[in-house]
Amino acid sequence: MSYDLLNGIRIIELAEVWAGPTACSFMGDLGADVIKIESFPRNSPTRPLFSSDWRVSPAGTGPPYERAWAHLQANRNKRNIALDLKTTEGVDIFNRLTQTADIIIESFSAGTIDKLGIGWEEIKKINDQASLISIPGWGVEGIYKGYVSFGTGFDCVTGHAIMRGHPGRKEEEILGSTHSDATVAQALVFAVVSAMQARNKNKQGIYIDFSQVQQLTTQLVSLYSEWALNKRELPRMGNDNEFVVPHSSFPVAGEYQWVVIVAQNDNQWNGLCRALKKEEWAQFGHKWATISGRLADREKVHEAIANITKSMNSNELCSLLQSEGVIASSVAEPAELLASEQLGFRQWFQSLDNQFLGTRIYPGLSWSINNVENLPNKPYGTLGEDNYSLLSELGFTQKEIKNFEKKLVIGNKYEVKG
Amino acid sequence: MQEIFRDYKIAEIGGGVALAAAGKQFSDFGSNVLKIENIDGGEIRRAPPFFEDTPSLNSGGMHIFLNTGKQSVVIDYSNPSGMEIVSKIVNDVDLVIIEEKPDVALQIIEQLKTTNPSTSTLAISPHGLKGPYANRQESDLSIFAQSTRLARQRPSMDKNSLAPVGYAPYTTAMQVGLTAGAIASAILWKNNSNPFAYHAEVSGVEALASNVDTPFVAWALTDGVMNYAPASGRAAYPTGVYECSDGHVQFTGADSPFFERCCIAIDRPEWAEDERFLDLDQKPDHREEFLAHIIPWLKARTKLEVFKIMQEAKVLCTPVFTVEEAINDPQATARKSFTTFHQDGIGEVISPAYPFKEYMSDEEWNLTSAPKFGEHTQKVLEQLGYSTIEQQALFRIGTIK
Numbered sequence: 001m002s003y004d005l006l007n008g009i010r011i012i013e014l015a016e017v018w019a020g021p022t023a024c025s026f027m028g029d030l031g032a033d034v035i036k037i038e039s040f041p042r043n044s045p046t047r048p049l050f051s052s053d054w055r056v057s058p059a060g061t062g063p064p065y066e067r068a069w070a071h072l073q074a075n076r077n078k079r080n081i082a083l084d085l086k087t088t089e090g091v092d093i094f095n096r097l098t099q100t101a102d103i104i105i106e107s108f109s110a111g112t113i114d115k116l117g118i119g120w121e122e123i124k125k126i127n128d129q130a131s132l133i134s135i136p137g138w139g140v141e142g143i144y145k146g147y148v149s150f151g152t153g154f155d156c157v158t159g160h161a162i163m164r165g166h167p168g169r170k171e172e173e174i175l176g177s178t179h180s181d182a183t184v185a186q187a188l189v190f191a192v193v194s195a196m197q198a199r200n201k202n203k204q205g206i207y208i209d210f211s212q213v214q215q216l217t218t219q220l221v222s223l224y225s226e227w228a229l230n231k232r233e234l235p236r237m238g239n240d241n242e243f244v245v246p247h248s249s250f251p252v253a254g255e256y257q258w259v260v261i262v263a264q265n266d267n268q269w270n271g272l273c274r275a276l277k278k279e280e281w282a283q284f285g286h287k288w289a290t291i292s293g294r295l296a297d298r299e300k301v302h303e304a305i306a307n308i309t310k311s312m313n314s315n316e317l318c319s320l321l322q323s324e325g326v327i328a329s330s331v332a333e334p335a336e337l338l339a340s341e342q343l344g345f346r347q348w349f350q351s352l353d354n355q356f357l358g359t360r361i362y363p364g365l366s367w368s369i370n371n372v373e374n375l376p377n378k379p380y381g382t383l384g385e386d387n388y389s390l391l392s393e394l395g396f397t398q399k400e401i402k403n404f405e406k407k408l409v410i411g412n413k414y415e416v417k418g
Numbered sequence: 419m420q421e422i423f424r425d426y427k428i429a430e431i432g433g434g435v436a437l438a439a440a441g442k443q444f445s446d447f448g449s450n451v452l453k454i455e456n457i458d459g460g461e462i463r464r465a466p467p468f469f470e471d472t473p474s475l476n477s478g479g480m481h482i483f484l485n486t487g488k489q490s491v492v493i494d495y496s497n498p499s500g501m502e503i504v505s506k507i508v509n510d511v512d513l514v515i516i517e518e519k520p521d522v523a524l525q526i527i528e529q530l531k532t533t534n535p536s537t538s539t540l541a542i543s544p545h546g547l548k549g550p551y552a553n554r555q556e557s558d559l560s561i562f563a564q565s566t567r568l569a570r571q572r573p574s575m576d577k578n579s580l581a582p583v584g585y586a587p588y589t590t591a592m593q594v595g596l597t598a599g600a601i602a603s604a605i606l607w608k609n610n611s612n613p614f615a616y617h618a619e620v621s622g623v624e625a626l627a628s629n630v631d632t633p634f635v636a637w638a639l640t641d642g643v644m645n646y647a648p649a650s651g652r653a654a655y656p657t658g659v660y661e662c663s664d665g666h667v668q669f670t671g672a673d674s675p676f677f678e679r680c681c682i683a684i685d686r687p688e689w690a691e692d693e694r695f696l697d698l699d700q701k702p703d704h705r706e707e708f709l710a711h712i713i714p715w716l717k718a719r720t721k722l723e724v725f726k727i728m729q730e731a732k733v734l735c736t737p738v739f740t741v742e743e744a745i746n747d748p749q750a751t752a753r754k755s756f757t758t759f760h761q762d763g764i765g766e767v768i769s770p771a772y773p774f775k776e777y778m779s780d781e782e783w784n785l786t787s788a789p790k791f792g793e794h795t796q797k798v799l800e801q802l803g804y805s806t807i808e809q810q811a812l813f814r815i816g817t818i819k
Binding site (some may be wrong): 120159163218222224345348 | 419422423439443447466467468469470471477479480482483484545546548549550551552554555556557559560561563564565566568569571572573574580581582583584585586587588589592593596597598599600601603604605606607608610615616617618619620621623624625626627628629630631632633634635636637638639640641642643651657658659660661665666667668670673698729732733734735736737738739740741742743744745747748749750752753755756764767768769770771772773774775776777778
C-alpha cells in the first residue's frame with residue numbers, strides 16, 4: 001500500500017540499521033522515489049551473512065542477508081543499488097545520482113561522508129537543488145563528532161533508560177529500547193518536507209544537521225517538563241502512574257500472561273468493581289471508593305485486583321472490563337495483533353512479495369487516507385536488484401555497467417559465511 | 419529555518435496530547451496554530467507535572483512544552499452555535515487536526531466537508547474512527563500494550579514474576595503525534611501543487627505497530643519462532659548496562675566489528691582474534707571469562723572515562739544519564755540542544771530545542787509562551803465578526819470561555 005503525497009521527490013538513502021531506512025521506507029509509502037544505496041562489498045549490520053543468525057528467517061532458500069527480518073522491516077518501497085563508495089567509480093556513480101536527487105539522507109558517523117568525498121561541499125556543487133540531511137547520533141556539529149551508537153544507547157543518554165523498569169531493581173536490568181529509531185524515522189519525514197519547503201522558498205537545497213539524541217529528548221516531555229518546572233527526575237515506577245490507581249499490568253491465567261488495567265476516574269473504578277464483582281470497593285465510605293483512598297493504598301489495590309485476575313482468562317477479562325468502560329488490554333504478542341478484529345476491519349495488514357521468502361504478512365501503514373485509493377507497493381528490492389536499470393537511467397552504457405560489476409564497484413551478492 | 423512553515427495555518431480541535439504534539443511541529447516552524455479547545459481543557463491541560471505541584475489549566479508541563487507559540491480559543495463545539503464558530507475559523511486554515519472521541523470527530527469532519535469542502539482533515543484516535551474497537555477507552559500504556567511493544571519489554575526470561583514494563587508517561591502519545599505531524603506535512607506539501615481536501619487518520623495502535631521497535635515482522639518472518647531479540651543470550655556480550663565507578667554505561671558490543679574493537683579497548687587485543695570469542699558457537703562458553711575481566715575494568719573508571727575510551731575505539735557504548743546530566747552534557751551545550759523561553763506566570767522554562775537545524779546556522783531556537791486557556795477567544799471572535807452582543811450571549815450559555 002502506498003499514497004502519492006510525496007510523488008516526484010527523489011530520495012537517495014545512504015543509511016543503515018533502522019532509523020534512516022525506516023524513514024525512507026515511510027517516504028516510499030508516501031510515494032517518494034527512494035533509491036537505497038547499499039554498502040558493498042561490506043554487508044550492512046542488518047544483513048547477516050550467517051544462516052544461523054537470530055535475525056534470519058528459517059524459511060526460504062535464498063542467502064541469509066535477503067531473509068533477515070531486521071532488514072526487511074525497514075526497507076520496503078525502495079529501489080536498490082549496491083555500491084562501493086570507496087572507489088573512484090563508486091563516487092562517480094553517486095555524483096550522477098546526486099544530479100537527479102531532491103534529498104540525500106545519510107547516517108554515517110559525523111564527518112564520514114566528507115572523508116568519502118561526497119559531502120555537502122561536493123553535493124551543492126553538483127546539484128544546488130539537492131538537500132542533504134545528516135543524522136549521526138549526536139548530530140554533525142559538536143564535541144562528539146564521529147561518536148557512534150545505536151538507538152539503545154541514545155535511550156541511555158537522554159535520561160529515559162534510567163527511569164524505565166521496576167522500582168528497586170538494579171540499573172543492570174534496564175532493557176534496551178529502540179524507541180529513538182521509531183521516532184527519528186517519523187521525524188525525518190517532517191525534516192524532508194521541511195527541506196523541500198525551504199527549497200521552494202530559497203530556490204536551492206539546504207543541509208540539515210539532525211541529532212537523533214536531541215530528537216529523542218523532544219519525545220520525553222514528561223521527564224523534561226518535570227525537570228524544567230520542579231527540578232525533579234521522574235521516579236522509576238514500572239507500569240504504575242503516580243496519579244492513577246489502578247494503573248498497571250496484572251497477571252492472568254496462563255504462562256507469563258498479563259493484562260493492562262487502568263481506571264482513570266471514579267466512573268472507571270466503579271466499572272472495574274462491577275466487573276470484578278467487588279461493588280463494595282466503590283461504595284461511598286469504602287476507602288478505595290475515592291481517588292485519595294486508592295492513591296494511599298496503591299499496593300493493596302493492585303494486589304487485590306491481581307488476586308482476582310490471576311485465575312481469569314485474558315480475553316474474557318478484557319472484554320468484561322471494556323464492556324464496563326474500563327481501560328483494559330492484554331499485553332499483546334504478535335499473534336494477537338494479527339487476530340485483532342479492529343485491524344481486520346480496517347484491512348490494515350498487507351501482503352508483500354519477496355523473491356526469497358514469498359508472500360508474507362507485514363504491518364500496514366502508519367496512516368490512512370479515507371478518500372483516496374491505495375497504490376500498490378513496489379516489490380521488495382533485493383541487494384543490487386536495480387543496479388542495471390538505475391545505472392542505465394543515469395546514462396551509463398551496458399559496457400560500463402558490466403565493467404563496474406567486474407571491478408566490484410557494484411554487485412548483487414555478499415559472500416555468505418554459513 | 420524556523421519560518422519554513424510560516425505560510426500555513428493549522429487548527430487543532432480537541433485536547434489530546436498527541437494532537438498538541440502534532441501541532442507543535444508546525445508552531446515550532448512558524449505556522450499559525452490555533453487550538454480550538456473544549457470547555458474542559460482536555461488531557462493536555464490536565465496532565466501532570468504542574469509548576470510547583472499546583473494544578474491549573476495553565477501550569478501543566480505537557481501544555482507548556484507542547485503548546486508553545488499557539489493561540490487558544492475555547493469553544494463548546496457540541497452545539498450548533500459553537501460548531502458555527504469552528505467552521506468560520508476553519509475557513510482560512512490549511513489543515514484541521516482533530517483528536518476527539520470518534521463519534522464527535524466524525525461529526526465534525528462531516529460538518530466540515532459540508533461547510534469547508536476544500537479543507538483537509540487529519541483525525542487522531544486510539545484505533546481509527548470506525549470499527550469494533552473504535553469507541554474503547556484507552557491510555558498511553560494500553561495502546562502501547564496492544565501494539566506489541568510492551569510485550570517486547572519483558573524483563574528477562576528468568577524473571578517470570580515481573581511484568582513487561584513500559585516507557586515514560588506519554589511516550590505513546592508523543593509518537594502518535596509525531597506520526598500525525600509527518601503525514602500532515604506531506605499533505606501540506608502535496609497541496610502546494612495539487613490542492614485537494616484529504617481526510618486522513620492516524621490510529622495510535624497502527625502508528626506504533628507499523629514502526630520499528632516492535633516484534634511483529636520478526637515473528638511473522640520466523641513463523642512465530644522469534645518473538646524477542648536475544649539480548650540476554652549468553653553470546654550477547656558485552657550488551658546491556660554495566661556498572662562503573664560512578665554510575666553505569668551501556669554497550670551494544672556483541673557483534674563484529676564492535677566486539678573486536680572492545681577487546682582492544684579493554685587491553686585484551688588477543689581476544690579480538692581468538693576463535694573462542696569470535697565463533698558464535700563457542701562464544702557463550704567464555705562469557706564468564708570475558709565478564710571477569712571487563713567488570714573490574716569498568717569499575718575502575720568513571721562512566722565518562724569509559725565513554726571516551728570506547729568511542730575513540732568506535733565501540734557502541736554510552737553513559738547512562740539522568741535528565742539533569744543530559745541537559746548539562748557538553749555536547750548538548752555545544753549544540754544548544756536545549757533552549758529557554760518565557761512562560762507567562764512561571765518565568766524561564768528550559769526545554770529541548772528542535773532536533774534539526776541548518777548546518778552551521780547561528781539561528782537561535784525562539785519559542786514563545788504557551789497560551790492561557792481561552793486567551794485568544796475574544797480576539798478570534800472579533801476577527802470573525804462576532805459582535806459584542808453575540809459574544810456575551812455565547813459566553814452566557816457557556817459556549818465560549
